[in-house]
Amino acid sequence: MLMYKLMSEFHLEWGITLLTLNFSYFLFNSYQIKANWPLSYSTILVSLFVLLWLTFTTQSFILFYVFFECSLIPTIILILGWGYQPERLPASYYFLFYTLLSSLPLLFIIIAHTSIYSSSFLQFWGNFMDKMIFLLAILSFLVKLPVYFAHIWLPKAHVEAPVTGSMVLAAILLKLGGYGLYLVQVLNIYSETTLMGVCLMGGIFSCLICLRQSDVKSLIAYSSVAHMSFVILGMLMSCTYTNMSSILMMVSHGICSSGLFYLSYLFYARIWSRSFLLTRSMISLFPYLCFWWLSLSFLNMGLPPSLNFFSEMYFFIGAFSLDWMVVGLSGILCFLSSCYCIYLYSSTSHGESLYIFKLISMQLKGMYNRKSSSDSVTDFNFR
Amino acid sequence: MSAESVLAQERKRIRDALKLQYQREIYHPEGINNTGAKFDPAVQRFMAMRATSYERFKPTSRRSLLFLFGVYIIPIWSVVYFMDKRLERKESILSSGKVSYRDRTFKFHT
Numbered sequence: 001m002l003m004y005k006l007m008s009e010f011h012l013e014w015g016i017t018l019l020t021l022n023f024s025y026f027l028f029n030s031y032q033i034k035a036n037w038p039l040s041y042s043t044i045l046v047s048l049f050v051l052l053w054l055t056f057t058t059q060s061f062i063l064f065y066v067f068f069e070c071s072l073i074p075t076i077i078l079i080l081g082w083g084y085q086p087e088r089l090p091a092s093y094y095f096l097f098y099t100l101l102s103s104l105p106l107l108f109i110i111i112a113h114t115s116i117y118s119s120s121f122l123q124f125w126g127n128f129m130d131k132m133i134f135l136l137a138i139l140s141f142l143v144k145l146p147v148y149f150a151h152i153w154l155p156k157a158h159v160e161a162p163v164t165g166s167m168v169l170a171a172i173l174l175k176l177g178g179y180g181l182y183l184v185q186v187l188n189i190y191s192e193t194t195l196m197g198v199c200l201m202g203g204i205f206s207c208l209i210c211l212r213q214s215d216v217k218s219l220i221a222y223s224s225v226a227h228m229s230f231v232i233l234g235m236l237m238s239c240t241y242t243n244m245s246s247i248l249m250m251v252s253h254g255i256c257s258s259g260l261f262y263l264s265y266l267f268y269a270r271i272w273s274r275s276f277l278l279t280r281s282m283i284s285l286f287p288y289l290c291f292w293w294l295s296l297s298f299l300n301m302g303l304p305p306s307l308n309f310f311s312e313m314y315f316f317i318g319a320f321s322l323d324w325m326v327v328g329l330s331g332i333l334c335f336l337s338s339c340y341c342i343y344l345y346s347s348t349s350h351g352e353s354l355y356i357f358k359l360i361s362m363q364l365k366g367m368y369n370r371k372s373s374s375d376s377v378t379d380f381n382f383r
Numbered sequence: 384m385s386a387e388s389v390l391a392q393e394r395k396r397i398r399d400a401l402k403l404q405y406q407r408e409i410y411h412p413e414g415i416n417n418t419g420a421k422f423d424p425a426v427q428r429f430m431a432m433r434a435t436s437y438e439r440f441k442p443t444s445r446r447s448l449l450f451l452f453g454v455y456i457i458p459i460w461s462v463v464y465f466m467d468k469r470l471e472r473k474e475s476i477l478s479s480g481k482v483s484y485r486d487r488t489f490k491f492h493t
Contacts, residue, residue, distance in 0.1 A: 197463035214433050321489050325466050
C-alpha cells in the first residue's frame, strides 16, 4: 500500500514513460534522421524504446526483471554495430557481464519468493527480507545506476556507444536502476551506513576522476557516476525529501547528460576527435553551440532554477535531519561537480586553438561550396 | 664546440624541421577539404593509451596496497565508522526518551 501511495504521489513511472516517449518522438521526427538512418538502426532503437516503456509500466516484478534484462540486447547491438572504435568490443563485454552477473541474485530471490508465497508482488516481501537478501536484491540496481566500485562498465559503454546509444544510456537506461531501487526501497528498514559511505566517497572520487579526463565523453560518463551516487544516497535515507531529490535528480540528469553527449557528438562531427587537447576555443567557431554548452553545463552543476538545483536542495533538507557528516561530504560532492562542469565548458569552448585558421577556412569553404542542403559538414552520420 | 652542444644543435635542427613541416601541412591552402584536425599520431597514441589504461595496468604490490588503503579503505571506513557512532548515539538518546517532543528530529517533514 505504501508503494502505491508513493507511486500515486510522485507518478514516477509515468514521468519516466513520458520521458522515453518524448525522446523517441523527438528522434524519429527529425527529417535528417529519417533520411540517413538504415532500417536496422531504426528497428533496434524502436525495440529498445518499447522494452524500456514496458519496463517502466509493468506491475509485475518478474516482468520488470525480464524487460530489464531484455533492454541489454538492443543496447549491445547498438554499441557493437555502430560504435566506431575497436574498444567497443571490451566495452560491450563489460556492459553485458556486469549487468547479467549482478542481476542473477535478484532472479534467484524473485524465484524463491514466488515459489514460497505464490506471488511476486512487493507487499509480501517484508517477511522474506533480511539484510543480506536485501543487499543482494538491490545489487543489480546498484550496478546499473552505477555505484562506485561497480562503475567500470559505464565510461566504457558510454564512450564507445554511438551518439544515440550514449544518449539513451544516460537518459533512460541508468534510471532503470534508480526505478528498481525506488520499487524496493520501501523494504529498506536497515540503516545502510556502509553503502551510504561508499556512495558519498565514491561520488567524490568520481568528481576527482572527472577533473583529470582527457576525453569529453569520458568526463560526461564519469559525471553520471557522481550524480547517481546522489540518487542512491537519497533512496537509502528513506526520507520524503531525499526520495523527491533522487527522482528529480534522475529526470534532470537524463536531460542534461544526454544533451551533453549530443553536444560532444556535434563537436566530434566537426573536429573528428573527442580529446580536450584538440577541441579547444570552439566559441570562436561555434558561438551559438557554445551557448548550449554553457547552458547545459550550468544545468548540470545545479545552478538555480534548474531541476538539479531543486534536487540538491531537497537532498540537503533531508540530510540535515539525518547527520551533519552527510551534509558536509555532500557539500564537497556538489562543489566538485561544479568544478568539473566548469572545466568541461572552459576546456572545450575557451582557450587557445591550434587549428583555428584551418577550421575557419574549412567552414567558409564548406558554406560556399555546398551543393544541397544535405551536403555539409553537419551531416548526421548516426554515430 | 663540445659534443653535447653539437648534439643539442642537431636535435634543434630536427625539431625545427618537424615544426616547419607540421605548419606547412596544417595551413596548406590546397588541403582545405580535409575535415577536422590534422591527424597527429602522438595525440592518437595518447588517446589510445588513456582509453586502454585498464588493460595495461600492472600493479606493484607496495604502491597498490598504499593506494587501496590510503585512498579507498581508510577514508570510507572512517566515514562509515563516525557516521555509525553518531547515528547510534542519536538513536540511544531518542529511544531512551531524553529528547523532548519539541526537539524531535524530522520535525517538519518525514
